[in-house]
Amino acid sequence: NAGVTQTPKFRVLKTGQSMTLLCAQDMNHEYMYWYRQDPGMGLRLIHYSVGEGTTAKGEVPDGYNVSRLKKQNFLLGLESAAPSQTSVYFCATQEYGYTFGSGTRLTVV
Amino acid sequence: DQQVKQNSPSLSVQEGRISILNCDYTNSMFDYFLWYKKYPAEGPTFLISISSIKDKNEDGRFTVFLNKSAKHLSLHIVPSQPGDSAVYFCAASEGGNKLVFGAGTILRVKS
Numbered sequence: 001n002a003g004v005t006q007t008p009k010f011r012v013l014k015t016g017q018s019m020t021l022l023c024a025q026d027m028n029h030e031y032m033y034w035y036r037q038d039p040g041m042g043l044r045l046i047h048y049s050v051g052e053g054t055t056a057k058g059e060v061p062d063g064y065n066v067s068r069l070k071k072q073n074f075l076l077g078l079e080s081a082a083p084s085q086t087s088v089y090f091c092a093t094q095e096y097g098y099t100f101g102s103g104t105r106l107t108v109v
Numbered sequence: 110d111q112q113v114k115q116n117s118p119s120l121s122v123q124e125g126r127i128s129i130l131n132c133d134y135t136n137s138m139f140d141y142f143l144w145y146k147k148y149p150a151e152g153p154t155f156l157i158s159i160s161s162i163k164d165k166n167e168d169g170r171f172t173v174f175l176n177k178s179a180k181h182l183s184l185h186i187v188p189s190q191p192g193d194s195a196v197y198f199c200a201a202s203e204g205g206n207k208l209v210f211g212a213g214t215i216l217r218v219k220s
Contacts, residue, residue: 004152031206042113042198042210043153058207090152098143098208100152 003027006091006101013081013108021076021104023091031094032074033058034066036087037103043090049074081108112136113201115211124220128186132199132211135180139201143208144173144184147196156197157184189218 005024013019023032030051035043045058047066055066063085065077078085086108091101114133122128130144140161145153159166159173159182166173172185186193199211 033207035210040118040212042115042212043200043208044210045207048207059209092152094206096205097155097158098153100154102150102152 004091004093004099004101006104008104010105013106015081015083015108017081018079021089023074023101025072025093027093029093029095032068033092034076035090035092037090038087083108113199113209113211115199115214117214119215121217121219122189124191124218125188128189128216130184130197130214130216132182133180134201138203141202141205142175142182143200145198145200147198153198191218191220194218
């Protein structure tokens with residue numbers, strides 16, 4: 001999806017390992033979001049940011065941390081991965097509408 | 110407790126016919142509703158939206174209906190095309206931020 005880039009696209013982690021997912025946007029949008037998608041659950045909001053230097057918790061924040069040091073980047077961190085964090089993660093930016101990235105598929109074994 | 114519910118996990122429709130996807134919500138504070146379409150290995154893309162001050166919004170083959178008293182909205186696709194086969198998510202928000210999504214409905218349009 002134009003304007004929102006997520007890296008990596010795929011990753012397999014062992015339980016207890018840490019990693020950071022990067023979301024980068026080139027649209028100068030203030031609002032950025034991290035969602036996870038699980039079968040039968042739709043997309044659930046993990047954390048969000050309303051501007052550079054701000055972050056806030058969403059519906060399912062436990063086990064995740066985020067940072068928005070630069071306006072164009074929104075990082076999602078897993079300090080100690082658990083199998084329950086196996087999911088597809090989507091980043092989105094918002095101006096008037098939402099623009100989603102193409103997702104990161106994470107498997108925790 | 111899911112605030113936005115899509116009770117039909119899947120729907121199969123013949124090409125050329127109407128597809129009707131349904132969505133119910135529980136939060137009466139929601140004032141903006143959207144439908145997103147998602148293909149495999151891609152992010153959701155915006156399809157159509159409706160404000161709570163309206164009861165219908167139309168965009169080409171896509172029409173969204175909102176029944177506030179029943180806390181129900183529906184997406185109509187007429188005529189359905191094979192390229193419409195995807196997962197459709199209903200979403201809602203208060204003031205346009207922090208979308209709350211339903212679980213999605215898989216639409217299959219058969220040719």
